[in-house]
Amino acid sequence: MNRVAAIGSITLTLASALTLTACGGSGGAGVAANAKQTLTVWAMGTEGEKLGDVAKEYEKTHSNIDVKVTPVGWDVAHQKLVAAAAAGKLPDVVQMGSSYLGEFADMGVLEPVDTKTFHQGDFFPAAWQQGSYDGKTYSVPWYVDTRVLYYRTDLAKKAGIKAAPTTMAELQQDAEAYQSKAHTKWGMDLKPSGLDTVQSFYPFLYSDGGGILNAQGKPVIDSPQAVKALDYYGSFFKKGLIAKSEQPGYDVTKDFNTGNVPMFLGGPWMTGLIADNYPGLKGKWAVAPLPAGDKGSVSMAGGSSLAVSADSTHKAAASKFIQYLTGAKGQADWFKRTADLPANRAAWDSGTLATDAEMKIWRKQMETARTEPSAAKLTEITSKVDAAIGAVTQGSADAKTALTQAQNQIAGLTK
Amino acid sequence: MSLTTGPAASEAAPTKTPVAGKRSASRPGRGPVGRHNLHGWLFSTPFLVLFGVFMLFPIVATLVMSFTDFGARNVTRPLDARFVGLDNYTQLFQDDTFLKSLFNTGYFVVVGVPLTIVLGLLAALLLNNGIDRARTFFRIGFYAPVVTTIVAVAVVWRFVLDPSDGLIAGLASELGFHAPDFLGSSTWAMPSLIAMGVWRNLGTVMVLFIAGLQAIPNEVREAARLDGASGWQELRRITVPLLRPTLLYATVITTIGYLNVFEEPFVMTQGGPNNATLTVSLDMYQQGFNFFHMGYASAMAYVLFVIIMAVTVLQLRLMKDNTR
Structure with missing residues (x-):
């Protein structure tokens, strides 16, 4: 009965939310941007902790505005947002994870973005796309992330690898070389199964020209390109180059440090993580662009955006604050504080972002990176692909069968 | 009163x-x-008030919800949820994932419950008669897993089961065997979780049995011994029959707990690999909280509820004391 009670308690929240929204549904006019007001902001994880400092800076130049930042842990973020949306108590400004947007836009709790204030061309294409749902834009890209190849240069020498792999075929050859010649435990690391395995698979899928949903939001996961990509993804496991199982919360940098895993596809935050936790590894590793598939080197785009809640009475001030955070200056400042990759391309034209060789790799990868179109049930859709990938890596189905099944399941989840 | x-x-x-x-x-x-x-x-x-708000209302609301298509869209518009009659229920039994989770839960119960009861009884017997020294130490040892938080337990068990440098893998390689990848293989993942479940619940059952054993009058045992009963006969003919009420209670409680099994797969495998450890409760959690199919998850909750009810009634019937 435990579960019954748990699910029921959500119902309770929802029911009470109904009465609340019934009373408080006004929206409408709101307060002008230059009036005295308090702006509530929710941000997740590290961003939530660091945004408070930025808010203080902002208050200095905008004395009429009091910015109240509430950090929310990523692990509880989704549930908290759903509960707040139900209760009509979303903050004025809310950070949106890339996969959340469709769901909340569909609920009708987000205010569409004024495209006269925020320009699509200023941002990376994939980042902008993440804020769009059903032809409208609901959030402004804040920071982005993508995946590139991390590899151990010292072990590469031992394995006779002269340069980072540039094609997908080379990637596997190198993984084999690492394992057989440099005697690393595994050839590289990719997520075998479980929730969000798809993030590890996207670079392969996109580089071969596949995708889960097409521009019209219809599933295309059983395309020959997707089958080829998954077949290739699975071959790493079949050949024993990658561990078939992984603990929940697995941290690849630990094995990267010991040399058990000499290559992996990682996001921008990993650079700082490795530098901080394993100073001894300095000079023994490097990042390289994602190896190219049939359609070039196309990685996945992730990151977060900022949205204004539809019920907010401080929309004008909220928009101003987002303008500050997503403008070139604010973005460069944010990069210095967090090392999050700026979503605004203008921020990349000066400072370290423009000159650093490693940063150039990130930028180039981000320019071509792709993302799935926002869909109300995106989390559920990708979970079907997770299951298909799991079936292939565990050897219980071939890529074609697994993806055909996923295609059928996803067809029922799209409009 | x-x-x-x-x-x-x-x-x-x-x-x-x-x-x-x-x-x-x-x-x-x-x-x-x-x-x-x-x-x-x-x-x-x-x-x-507490019962009404936190128990009765959720239970009734869940029942109502299980006949609707309540989903993420209805979060802001709860009354827009449509009544779909028994659709959720019929859909459940065509859902391969749910059927798989039903099978997995059955597997966990059918293997786990007898193991827990037998091992719990064994531990209780040893602690009650066999071991005199350090009795408290052993009691605490067996009971400690019950009161330890699952997160800590997960850390330890992951180390035990780790395929490369875990305890079992290490021992096996010393002896020249090759230990399987316990949590990573579809065959071994469930037995591993059962072992963990048994280990965690052994203490509760053991304490119940110890209390039961101490309630058996010594005269009966003495009489049996005077009649020349061997140790085994004493156990079979005296101890177990007299423990029957305790046995029944322990079995019912353990079965209910195991039918609801959630924590072990949640912290250890997230239902993987390939849904090999997906239990009904975990499936329900994912449907409800990851995908927000509240209607569907509610129907699942009620199916599980009916199963638990039926199994419990069956057990009470089968293990009823017929001697009186």
């Missing part, structure tokens, strides 16, 4: 006692009885 004093009590009492069989007789005296009841109701209000 009469909570009232004074005239109310003395008035109420005579109206009730003589006509215990006829309820309607107490109706005419509504005033005083009403007041009498009022006190009772007042005293039970804190409980009733």
Whole structure:
């Protein structure tokens, strides 16, 4: 009965939310941007902790505005947002994870973005796309992330690898070389199964020209390109180059440090993580662009955006604050504080972002990176692909069968 | 339990006692009885409110929800959820994932419950008769897993089961065997979780049995021994039959717990690999909280509820004490 009670308690929240929204549904006019007001902001994880400092800076130049930042842990973020949306108590400004947007836009709790204030061309294409749902834009890209190849240069020498792999075929050859010649435990690391395995698979899928949903939001996961990509993804496991199982919360940098895993596809935050936790590894590793598939080197785009809640009475001030955070200056400042990759391309034209060789790799990868179109049930859709990938890596189905099944399941989840 | 004093009590009492069989007789005296009841109701209000808000309402709401298509869209518009009759239920039994989770839960219960009961009884017998020294130490040892938080347990068990440098893998390689990748293989993942579940719940069952064993009068055992019963015969003919009520209670409680199994797969495997450890509760959690299919998840909850009910009733019937 435990579960019954748990699910029921959500119902309770929802029911009470109904009465609340019934009373408080006004929206409408709101307060002008230059009036005295308090702006509530929710941000997740590290961003939530660091945004408070930025808010203080902002208050200095905008004395009429009091910015109240509430950090929310990523692990509880989704549930908290759903509960707040139900209760009509979303903050004025809310950070949106890339996969959340469709769901909340569909609920009708987000205010569409004024495209006269925020320009699509200023941002990376994939980042902008993440804020769009059903032809409208609901959030402004804040920071982005993508995946590139991390590899151990010292072990590469031992394995006779002269340069980072540039094609997908080379990637596997190198993984084999690492394992057989440099005697690393595994050839590289990719997520075998479980929730969000798809993030590890996207670079392969996109580089071969596949995708889960097409521009019209219809599933295309059983395309020959997707089958080829998954077949290739699975071959790493079949050949024993990658561990078939992984603990929940697995941290690849630990094995990267010991040399058990000499290559992996990682996001921008990993650079700082490795530098901080394993100073001894300095000079023994490097990042390289994602190896190219049939359609070039196309990685996945992730990151977060900022949205204004539809019920907010401080929309004008909220928009101003987002303008500050997503403008070139604010973005460069944010990069210095967090090392999050700026979503605004203008921020990349000066400072370290423009000159650093490693940063150039990130930028180039981000320019071509792709993302799935926002869909109300995106989390559920990708979970079907997770299951298909799991079936292939565990050897219980071939890529074609697994993806055909996923295609059928996803067809029922799209409009 | 009469909570009232004074005239109310003395008035109420005579109206009730003589006509215990006829309820309607107490109706005419509504005033005083009403007041009498009022006190009772007042005293039970804190409980009733808590029970109503946190138990009764959710249970009823879940039942209603299980007949609707309540989903993420309805979060802001709860009343837009459509009634779909038994659709959720019929869909459930065509859902391969759910059927798989049903099978997995069955697997966990069918293997786990007997193991827990037998090992729990064994531990209780040893601690009750066999081991004299350090008895408290062993009792604490067996009971510690019960009170340890699952997160800590998960850390330890992951180390034990780790395929490369775990405890079992290490021992096996010392002995020249090759240990399987316990949590990573579809075959071994479930047995590993069962082992962990048994280990975690052994303590509770053991404590119950120890209490049961100490309630068995020594005279009976003595008589049996005088009649020349061997140790095994004493166990089979005396101890186990006399432990029957405890045995029944322990079995029912363990079965209910295992049918609801959630924590072990949640922290260890997230239902993987390939849904090999996806249990009904975990499936329900994912449907409800990851995908927000509240209607569907509610239907699942009720299917599980009915199964638990049926199994419990069956157990109570089968293990009823027929000797009396």
